[in-house]
Amino acid sequence: AQELPIADESTDVISISYGIRNVVDRVEALQEFNRALKPNGIVMILEFTKQDRSGVVDKIVDFGMKSILPRVGGLISKNYEAYKYLPESIEEFLTTEMLAKELEEAGFEMKYTKSFSMGISTLLVAQKI
Numbered sequence: 001a002q003e004l005p006i007a008d009e010s011t012d013v014i015s016i017s018y019g020i021r022n023v024v025d026r027v028e029a030l031q032e033f034n035r036a037l038k039p040n041g042i043v044m045i046l047e048f049t050k051q052d053r054s055g056v057v058d059k060i061v062d063f064g065m066k067s068i069l070p071r072v073g074g075l076i077s078k079n080y081e082a083y084k085y086l087p088e089s090i091e092e093f094l095t096t097e098m099l100a101k102e103l104e105e106a107g108f109e110m111k112y113t114k115s116f117s118m119g120i121s122t123l124l125v126a127q128k129i
Contacts, residue, residue, distance in 0.1 A: 001029035006036040013037075015044040021093045030106035037128045043108060048090040049099065049115075049122040061118050065090065096122045 001016065001023045014033045023029045033043050051058055065087040074080030094102070099122075100110050108126035115122050 002032055004032055004036050008035055009038045009041075011036055011038065011041065013042045013044065015046075017046040018048065020045050020047050020099075021089055027102060027106065030102060030108075034107045034128055039128060041128045042111075043103070043126050043128070045099070045103075045124045045126075047099070047122060047124075048086075048093065048120060049096045050090060050093050051119055052095045052097075057118060061120060065120070096124065100124060100126075 001019070002025055004014075014037060020026060020029065030043075037043065051062070069087060070080060070083040073083030073086075077083070096113055096115070100113065103110060103124065103126045107129060109129045110124070110126050112125040113122060
């Protein structure tokens with residue numbers, strides 16, 4: 001994501017799903033997306049985002065992600081560590097608002113955000129300006 005094999009201003013859309021959270025230098029990657037996109041090009045990011053709310057539903061979702069998901073996912077996949085890592089990496093990641101700000105700082109204008117699964121995942125759509 002930080003060194004795309006794409007010419008400058010050569011693509012209309014760049015999308016990444018459940019990966020930006022694991023990019024070593026996210027700011028550099030967003031700048032690289034901007035470089036590769038044509039004027040008015042679109043970047044779409046679907047990612048788990050950290051919640052900054054504290055309602056009852058949020059506590060239930062948090063419990064499920066931290067307690068149930070690692071056990072069930074580990075049991076099914078035989079890879080407990082991967083499912084233990086997931087909620088930890090989400091907790092260390094950004095809120096939707098923080099990621100939107102990083103996109104804006106990288107030269108994008110936010111066009112759309114939509115939360116899924118009680119706010120566990122978020123789609124962010126931004127346009128190169």
